[in-house]
Amino acid sequence: MGVRARGRGRLTSVVPSPRHTGLWRQPDFLKLWVGQTVSELCSRITRDGLPLVAVLVLGASPGQMGALAASAALPVLTIGLFAGAWVDRLRRRPLMIVTDLVRALILLSVPLAAAFGFLDMSLLYAVVLFSSICTVLFDSAYHAYLPTLVTREHLIEGNSRLALSSSLAEVLGPGLAGVLVQALTAPVAILVDSLSFVVSAFSLAAIRQPETMPAAPAERQPIGHEIIEGLAAVWHEPALRALALSSGTRSFFGNFIGVLYALYAIRELGFGAAALGLTIAMGGVGDLLGALLAQPAVQRFGLRRTLIGATLLGGLISLLVPLARGPLGLAIAMLMTSQLLGDGLRSIFSIHEISLRQAITPDRLLGRVSASMNLTAGGIGPLGALVGGFLGGALGIRPTLALAALGGGILSAFWLLRLPATVDDENH
Structure with a gap:
């Protein structure tokens, strides 16, 4: 059941069944x-x-x-x-x-x-x-x-x-x-x-x-060739390519929120430092819940639907941020809910994204594939911060945060629709 990995020369499943614990x-x-x-x-x-x-x-x-x-x-x-x-x-x-x-x-x-x-x-x-x-x-x-x-x-x-x-x-x-x-x-x-x-x-x-021994020095290619091989592995493997494009899109729009969040909460919603700190701390609680729910989610919905659903729902929940208004208590509750649920869904996605990447990548390429995926998200993040700051000044903070939520949810999920059907749990 699940993804069939060839990294060790045998077929294995990345989706655990209840008996695969311990x-x-x-x-x-x-x-x-x-x-x-x-x-x-x-x-x-x-x-x-x-x-x-x-x-x-x-x-x-x-x-x-x-x-x-x-x-x-x-x-x-x-x-x-x-x-x-x-x-x-x-x-x-x-x-x-x-x-x-x-x-x-x-x-x-x-x-x-x-x-x-x-x-x-x-x-x-x-x-x-x-x-x-x-x-x-x-x-x-x-x-x-x-x-x-x-x-x-x-x-x-x-x-x-x-x-x-x-x-x-x-x-x-x-x-x-x-x-x-x-x-x-x-x-x-x-x-x-x-x-x-x-x-x-x-x-x-x-x-x-x-631990498995790496290739002998005589069998190695020049390091530039090996780097290109890692990038090519991400691009030519459909599941890795979909994950990389989705992660890059999410990082781009997520940095809109990263740049504008504190400014928005303090200047437009009237948060104090304590309220802002408590709101952000709810993200840690959400991460904790996501880590606990990651396995039950994939056993219930399958891997492909879990990845797509967590991304879409995370984007929709992020809309609570630009929609927050009214009494200060209501605004705090809306942003806390966004942090709690949004970070929980992000945690679920991250756990399954890493697990899928590890399952379908041959052992000899794991380091390079991991680095290539990290660069995709990390490299585009600063660009997103610059664009988010510019749009916040040009369009206003609320519209920019709404754009970030929709882009980070809908566009990121669009790339995940290209995940092969074989990544899903065959029992669902």
């Missing part, structure tokens, strides 16, 4: 899950803590804060495809361990620099840039590694469990970050995240399941 009882998967749960939770400390170091400790200007954000985004655009090729040339687990340990050392430089009095913005730029490079490498290896750790019929369960960790971190992480920054100061709080990468590295090192 990753909680698989020791090696639990080691991966525990390490990533700790790392995800503590990474929120750095995400929130580094900007606070820049603002509170170093008095950063708006331009410097923009440069700090750009330092984090630059590696995705510049080395993403190379990272995918390197991942396919190397064993994934050792690469993940090395990048975890390097990130631990990089982040350790912040509290050390603060303690010895040489912390400045140039160091923060370097910390963000090099830790982001490691993150690009880790993430490419991470998504390519899971299919070697669990069987293909367990992919959705595995991705759901790992997404659950990320969702819990999104709900609990900001509060933990705030407490630690308040109690320890921002630079010292980042030490906790540094230690979490050590925990992640040790959890990966404890995994005993052997």
